[in-house]
């Protein structure tokens with residue numbers, strides 16, 4: 029599904045290299061997790077994949093089902109099935125959550141040559157998905173993320189994911205800021221979407237999330253590249269011993 | 280106060296080109312007094328404090344610069360509103376195209392009919408609020424209007440009037456130069472909505488005086504016509520009685536020159552005055568909102584919300600003042616003026632002012648100039664919304680605070696549709 033080969037990325041404005049040869053292969057239906065120290069480049073990787081400005085890919089490639097992601101505009105990547113749940117969801121005053129989601133959903137459908145969803149069907153769908161994430165009608169009406177608590181913002185990201193049904197979902201620290209119950213809700217939301225045709229890349233600092241969303245592979249990222257990969261036990265090791273051992277072992 | 284020579288020449292030339300309409304004694308007196316005011320102050324000059332950002336030349340000129348008539352396939356605004364429609368064609372009342380001048384709770388007449396009467400209620404308003412509004416800031420074009428207005432309507436609401444009175448201003452002659460004057464009196468406890476729509480003329484001078492008695496409610500929504508080359512100078516003069524409500528919203532889409540002045544005087548306690556505007560301009564567009572709100576009563580609220588979206592050399596001006604007089608305690612005054620510049624060629628000039636002589640008041644004002652929020656734009660795009668659509672969403676979001684000042688949903692939808700049309704026409 030997602031193939032990243034030797035990806036090198038620097039900041040556009042400065043001579044600062046952040047990704048130094050990332051290799052990653054997430055097959056269809058798989059759940060991969062990325063852990064790694066602060067500043068290792070996890071969010072940068074997710075931004076570069078979704079097409080945010082400010083980065084320059086100096087070498088390497090990233091494809092989604094064979095399509096060159098790096099050639100596409102952010103909206104084209106979304107329509108191609110890529111979704112990023114932001115580490116820091118953006119507040120958009122004046123744009124209602126519902127309007128936003130309906131516009132996004134219809135734009136993606138249009139881009140794929142599908143019909144727009146009717147207002148009635150949309151309402152039914154969003155009510156159902158919102159309910160399972162315990163997002164109330166008031167939150168749906170409010171401007172996107174404005175005045176939402178940290179946990180509400182994260183749940184709102186998962187709601188968007190559930191509505192847009194992407195095939196490649198990247199979750200950047202979706203668990204941070206969530207209370208125990210919200211963590212369960214969000215995990216259930218993610219697990220409900222697990223499917224043979226859908227893959228997940230879950231970025232997290234905590235093994236706990238991986239108890240709920242069971243990964244097939246865990247990668248450790250440090251200093252702009254993947255330094256180690258393994259099974260779920262790798263996350264347990266990090267939780268117990270931190271990164272020192274792994275970093276040393278790789279040095 | 281003596282006028283500078285150049286100014287007095289310009290004023291004399293302009294006056295020589297105008298003829299004062301006939302009327303009964305009180306009307307002629309009101310027009311004559313306005314002419315005297317105008318002669319005293321002269322037409323505006325660039326160095327006048329409130330004309331520094333806007334060139335008055337085209338408004339001063341003896342001959343109106345012509346303006347091509349826009350042929351649009353966009354439907355007429357407010358046509359889905361159950362309304363009393365009154366049509367002016369290049370500044371001349373068109374009886375055949377208009378609805379009957381009557382309605383429940385309404386006394387409504389053409390200006391020339393009202394001013395021909397020896398006794399008429401409009402005597403207490405015509406030129407009266409305009410004259411009050413000449414202090415402390417002079418508004419020569421309003422005095423000119425009172426003196427020389429050739430047509431208009433006087434409207435008196437004596438009850439809650441459910442149907443809005445809609446003034447439709449058609450522009451058909453590329454050289455038309457029109458001066459219209461409207462008088463509105465909302466009696467105690469009555470309620471009235473006035474809608475205005477259209478370019479009116481190549482050059483349009485409009486004055487509306489609105490007297491809202493105790494407990495009265497006045498709503499005003501206007502859309503200034505889309506004809507690119509049109510020029511307009513308009514004045515709203517409002518006086519608010521005890522517990523009254525005044526709400527005005529203006530949409531301006533296109534126009535090489537627009538100067539909208541609003542002078543609101545709150546004279547009764549517990550009154551509420553909101554005035555808002557959304558202006559969107561592309562290219563040869565100069566839009567100036569000059570607002571003066573005076574609090575002269577206790578426990579009143581005023582809000583000024585002005586938003587401008589500018590690109591491609593368009594210029595926006597906001598000059599807004601809140602004056603809180605001595606004794607106007609518990610005043611709640613708010614003013615915000617913001618511009619969203621869609622490129623680096625656009626320009627916003629703002630002069631926000633607060634002048635407060637009471638000690639127990641809460642007044643705030645803010646003025647900002649900004650660009651599209653790139654973070655928000657990326658967020659929208661990352662969800663699949665194409666760039667131009669995402670940008671339009673953000674533009675509408677930026678304008679939302681002003682549009683929210685329109686109470687009626689159907690009227691707000693009309694305004695939104697017009698805005699969306701403008702945005703869509705500008706997509707690449």
Ligand SMILES: Nc1ncnc2c1ncn2[C@@H]1O[C@H](COP(=O)(O)OP(=O)(O)OP(=O)(O)O)[C@@H](O)[C@H]1O
Pocket residue numbers: 039046064065066067068069070071072073082115
């Ligand atoms: N726009 C930028 N300007 C300057 N430095 C940047 C920028 N974007 C990223 N960086 C730097 O790149 C490095 C990687 O940042 P990134 O956000 O990808 O880390 P991360 O692995 O997601 O960290 P965390 O676990 O704290 O979320 C950091 O040192 C960060 O400061």
Ligand SMILES: [Mg+2]
Pocket residue numbers: 070071072115200201
């Ligand atoms: Mg991060």
